[in-house]
Amino acid sequence: MTGQTQTLVFVHGVGGMISRENWLGPLSESMVRAGHSRPEKSGIKIMSIRYQNSLTEPTDGKPPAETWHGRSDAAAHADFQRGRHSAERLLVQHRYDPPLFGLEDLQPGAPLLAGAVEKLSRLLREEARRYRTDARARASVGRSVVGQLPDQGRAVIVAHSLGSVVMLDLLKKLPPDLTVDRLITIGSPLSLASFWPFIKPGGDFPHDRVKSWVNVFDSLDPVSGGLGVAHLHPEAVDAAVHVGSLHRLVSNHAASAYLSLPVLGALVGDALYGVPTPKASTSDSLPDRVRGSAWMPFLLASAYARQLSLTCGDRRTRWRGRFDTARSTSVRRLLDGVNDQVLEQPDAHPVPTESDFLDHAAHLVEGQWDDQELVPLVIGLLLGSPVPPFRLDIHRDHQGEALVSLLNRVRRRGSDLSDQRFATALLESLEDAKDALGDSSLRGFLLLGGALVLAATGVGVMAAAPTGLAGAALLTSTLASFGPGGMVGGMITIAAASGAGSALVGAGIAASGAEQAAEMRAFVRFAEQLAQQSPERLASAMRGVLATVLVQERLRMPSKADQLRQVVTQALASVVNEQNLHHELRSREATEWEARRKILLRGLEFLDRRFPSPGRDLVVRAVTKESGELTLSAKERQALPHVDRPAISS
Structure with missing residues (x-):
């Protein structure tokens, strides 16, 4: 990473862009709890990608062209697997950690809860249906997102809700000099495979461009359907979390809920800063x-x-x-x-x-x-x-x-x-x-x-x-x-x-x-x-x-x-x-x-x-000998075992 610009990118979901304070604040706190520095104080470039206007009021134009072709080489596959297993270790370490702060306990009555769920579902249906069925809107969103991304360097991308669908749709269309060290999808509806026919599960994955992919989902998140995506996309590592209880069903989909989890801070911090590399050993320093x-x-x-x-x-x-x-x-x-x-x-x-x-x-x-x-x-x-x-x-x-x-x-x-x-x-x-x-x-x-x-x-x-x-x-x-x-x-x-x-x-x-x-x-x-x-x-x-x-x-x-x-x-x-x-x-x-x-x-x-x-x-011989004494030769006596049971301890 040395010598290359690092960028932390957030891609919003349904309902449009949330304020920087509402997504970076929880994430920064969770990164500190995971032992990392705050990105806003570490020289990390921070970027919020907005695309809702391009979705609701699309402009004419072609979709962005594919910039990745063919298959990744062996070194890229090996590098991707290292990133994958690094993420898996972090998930194990933080799998029981609750959210760190500040999500209000919503305890509405049944009618109010039903209304909130319906509002969220309506937003998902309207915006996701438009992205799925309107080729003009999809091309417009693609141009907008790719145009906002850095042209080069390294990035960690956190994509929420519909934003995860947008990013997966664009993985082969990213700027060719941009490397994504980790793609983190949260609250993703990608588990609804039939809804996204243009995303083919199991296809070629740009391992040399995207170094790891972690999908974080809450089993009570209505948008995710309570399911991960790794059964459809084996490149992803699924992280099942539990933000809150059933009465917080709606807030469980909120980006701030996911980003306040320590596991998010650990995943982002690891991708941005990494861990100290052990010094190379020599024959003079063998333990x-x-x-x-x-x-x-x-x-x-x-x-x-x-x-x-x-x-x-x-x-x-x-x-x-x-x-x-x-x-x-x-x-x-x-x-x-x-x-x-x-x-x-x-x-x-x-x-x-x-x-x-x-x-x-x-x-x-x-x-x-x-x-x-x-x-x-x-x-x-x-x-x-x-x-x-x-x-x-x-x-x-x-x-x-x-x-x-x-x-x-x-x-x-x-x-x-x-x-x-x-x-x-x-x-x-x-x-x-x-x-x-x-x-x-x-x-x-x-x-x-x-x-x-x-x-x-x-x-x-x-x-x-x-x-x-x-x-x-x-x-x-x-x-x-x-x-x-x-x-x-x-x-x-x-x-x-x-x-x-x-x-x-x-x-x-x-x-x-x-x-x-x-x-x-x-x-x-x-x-x-x-x-x-x-x-x-x-x-x-x-x-x-x-x-x-x-x-x-x-x-x-x-x-x-x-x-x-x-x-x-x-x-x-x-x-x-x-x-x-x-x-x-x-x-x-x-x-x-x-x-x-x-x-x-x-x-x-x-x-x-x-x-x-x-x-x-x-x-x-003793049983079958018809008469006479049974005698053993010296060789036969020597061959007899000297123990009458196995020695199971020395």
């Missing part, structure tokens, strides 16, 4: 502060997402623009979701910054896990979307290249195992695990996100888990979804279910030291809760744990196949019992329990084929 280990899996996921961006290649700039927008939005949503809860937890780990996630994640997790501990966590990364909750297609070769780059940055040094071989084993094992379960329609990366999170203190557990939290206690708590953290929950679930308990230490989950009976109860409850997941989520978790033991086999790591077999067997017992009960009662849920049973049986059959159990073979 070295110790972060709570509960954040480590989140940081690992962010490190992987960054490598996907860096290894994208110059030929996929459009994809990278979308991916980077999704990456930053995912991190911001994660931080927005946990900050308040972390403040309420005195033992909470410090929250990493946005820059920690986006720029320094690999540095912060470097050497955190050994290769065996990394396996289930990376498998979880590959199954889940790297930018949850968004799901962007990633080519297998690109995935492999990013994975090698990630391993090179986060593994502990000293291993003879190359990053390339490690990555290949991970990817090949995951493909084998998908084949083992058979149903190719259950796409793992679409399923794991949000599937399983081990929650001890409600939403935000990964941020709030104190270092000494017992592993058994955590594993016995509720399995829940945690928005962007769902992928991380899947990572930890795979680590636990595949017996890689030591990986949990790196996730801020310490060994419990509980007695054997307590640990056994924890294991049983964990398996039962695993069985409670939907068939899709259970299938995804099964892919992850099977892939983990396959990697262990390929890379000659200690195998956890026998421990995994016991988890699956315990979960299967729980599922079969529940399925039988649903079947007996003729419950409609019986079909889902049957699907769970098939998933677990496939997994168990694969384990028995690929990793034969010495103990199971011994039982078969």
Whole structure:
């Protein structure tokens, strides 16, 4: 924005122009409350667009010519998405804020209220009908509005009521050197799509000319019909607000009512002034502060997402623009979701910054896990979307290249195992695990996100888990979804279910030291809760744990196949019992329990084929041997498992 003139533009609605005091006064106050300077005291050019005379007394002439043609490029799309998500964050922050001041409480009787509503409706019908049906009036309004707009520079436009229709109608006819940083429509009747046949929903949008569009509407606003516009115009971000109660039905449409909302001040201030840009980081200024280990899996996921961006290649700039927008939005949503809860937890780990996630994640997790501990966590990364909750297609070769780059940055040094071989084993094992379960329609990366999170203190557990939290206690708590953290929950679930308990230490989950009976109860409850997941989520978790033991086999790591077999067997017992009960009662849920049973049986059959159990073979031999003693060779004795239950804590 530096060096270019900035203009704040207000476009009136039905009934004609309101005074500058009545629209700028409320807006200026709401901007101050949002932490911004008053525009009238900040060198911002302020402009009120008037068009009512052109509508009611039109002059002859052609409509303004289109100045925008074709499609926006990839960079413009990426810039538009950044503006969109910036607006969404502001809406979340201010969604409960009431109007700041001064709107009178109108409490008329029913006849007076009906008369006021009728007057407003009549104005809308008369003026909107004329703009819709009178081509001469529409052309006259267009010439007038375009002629009043700045010829160049940058603008933030607030368009009220019918003014929102006028501005959308003119988006491709704006002065070519004028950039609209944010279009804000308030009280818009654009939801009445059939009334505006000349505005085609879903058409090409000038992303390079209009950087973001936010539509603010009150559900009690009669002009908006109580509806947003994003269902017709996906470029818009809808912001549902509530200015007042039903007895203020008419005032709810007033521009001053909308402009007195803090969210309007935040939206306008953000577009005019922006926020301070973080200083570019250098290798000499990498953060070295110790972060709570509960954040480590989140940081690992962010490190992987960054490598996907860096290894994208110059030929996929459009994809990278979308991916980077999704990456930053995912991190911001994660931080927005946990900050308040972390403040309420005195033992909470410090929250990493946005820059920690986006720029320094690999540095912060470097050497955190050994290769065996990394396996289930990376498998979880590959199954889940790297930018949850968004799901962007990633080519297998690109995935492999990013994975090698990630391993090179986060593994502990000293291993003879190359990053390339490690990555290949991970990817090949995951493909084998998908084949083992058979149903190719259950796409793992679409399923794991949000599937399983081990929650001890409600939403935000990964941020709030104190270092000494017992592993058994955590594993016995509720399995829940945690928005962007769902992928991380899947990572930890795979680590636990595949017996890689030591990986949990790196996730801020310490060994419990509980007695054997307590640990056994924890294991049983964990398996039962695993069985409670939907068939899709259970299938995804099964892919992850099977892939983990396959990697262990390929890379000659200690195998956890026998421990995994016991988890699956315990979960299967729980599922079969529940399925039988649903079947007996003729419950409609019986079909889902049957699907769970098939998933677990496939997994168990694969384990028995690929990793034969010495103990199971011994039982078969003992039962089928007709006579004589059963003896074991030294090799067979050595192959017997040394534990009789999965170790769910290290």
